[in-house]
Amino acid sequence: MATTKTVAVAGKGGTGKSTLAALLIRELVGMGQAPILAVDADPNANLGELLGTRAAVTVGGLREAAFMGVREIPTGWDKQSWIEYKMHEAIEEAAGYDLLVMGRPEGPGCYCYANNLLREYIKTLASEYAWVVMDNEGGLEHLSRHTTRDVDVMFIVTDPSVRGMRTVERISELVDEMGLVVAERYVVVSRVPQGVAVDGLMEHTTVPLGGVVPQDDALFSNDLSGKDVFALPEDAISLGAVRGLIERYLEI
Numbered sequence: 276m277a278t279t280k281t282v283a284v285a286g287k288g289g290t291g292k293s294t295l296a297a298l299l300i301r302e303l304v305g306m307g308q309a310p311i312l313a314v315d316a317d318p319n320a321n322l323g324e325l326l327g328t329r330a331a332v333t334v335g336g337l338r339e340a341a342f343m344g345v346r347e348i349p350t351g352w353d354k355q356s357w358i359e360y361k362m363h364e365a366i367e368e369a370a371g372y373d374l375l376v377m378g379r380p381e382g383p384g385c386y387c388y389a390n391n392l393l394r395e396y397i398k399t400l401a402s403e404y405a406w407v408v409m410d411n412e413g414g415l416e417h418l419s420r421h422t423t424r425d426v427d428v429m430f431i432v433t434d435p436s437v438r439g440m441r442t443v444e445r446i447s448e449l450v451d452e453m454g455l456v457v458a459e460r461y462v463v464v465s466r467v468p469q470g471v472a473v474d475g476l477m478e479h480t481t482v483p484l485g486g487v488v489p490q491d492d493a494l495f496s497n498d499l500s501g502k503d504v505f506a507l508p509e510d511a512i513s514l515g516a517v518r519g520l521i522e523r524y525l526e527i
């Protein structure tokens with residue numbers, strides 16, 4: 276079986292995680308890399324919007340329906356086959372990539388059985404792709420419970436600030452506490468104004484600097500008019516920076 280490269284984007288809230296994940300996917304698609312699975316593991320999902328694809332259903336929604344008796348499991352189906360069958364509905368096929376939206380975390384019920392099945396399912400699903408690019412929220416909830424614990428490269432995104440660097444450090448500690456297997460992790464300092472150096476900030480974290488994504492007005496205009504990242508001009512500075520990250524860390 277072909278090997279899967281899993282890239283996870285994590286980091287401080289509102290600093291550009293989803294944007295980085297979307298830009299990575301745009302570049303990988305542009306480079307002809309395939310197949311790619313985009314995973315939106317933020318309960319407040321918006322990776323699809325950035326990519327220009329809407330997922331009709333989420334894994335979380337399907338889990339509720341399949342396990343909590345909202346939908347009956349038809350006779351002749353065992354639970355595992357049924358969940359696999361239902362989960363396929365959550366894969367949204369787009370041009371150059373597929374999108375899987377995890378959705379909200381579980382409610383108060385006990386979902387251990389469901390989560391174990393889900394993790395197995397997602398592990399098998401992911402292994403069918405050459406690339407898995409995940410957008411995570413700060414607590415890394417889905418990474419720890421529902422998806423793979425093995426990540427090849429994690430980009431921890433922050434704004435250029437000392438507080439941001441401390442958040443990077445905490446997230447990096449969380450990764451270890453949760454027992455995630457992350458082969459390489461790097462800080463990506465996002466929204467860096469022109470002429471601002473970030474080297475001095477690096478003393479506040481033990482995670483090495485992977486790169487900088489400059490403040491890019493093209494992203495702002497894109498957002499303003501509700502366009503997806505595929506509408507960005509080829510020469511957008513943020514895209515150039517993301518190309519650099521791919522060249523340095525994703526070994527294509």
Ligand SMILES: Nc1ncnc2c1ncn2[C@@H]1O[C@H](COP(=O)(O)OP(=O)(O)OP(=O)(O)O)[C@@H](O)[C@H]1O
Binds near residue numbers: 289291317490
């Ligand atoms: N390099 C950049 N230049 C300019 N604007 C940017 C850049 N990166 C992100 N932004 C803008 O910053 C805002 C937040 O970005 P984004 O949604 O990617 O952050 P996030 O970390 O995923 O946020 P959340 O924690 O809410 O999920 C968006 O309006 C986005 O367009």
Ligand SMILES: [Mg+2]
Binds near residue numbers: 292293294317321
């Ligand atoms: Mg986000």
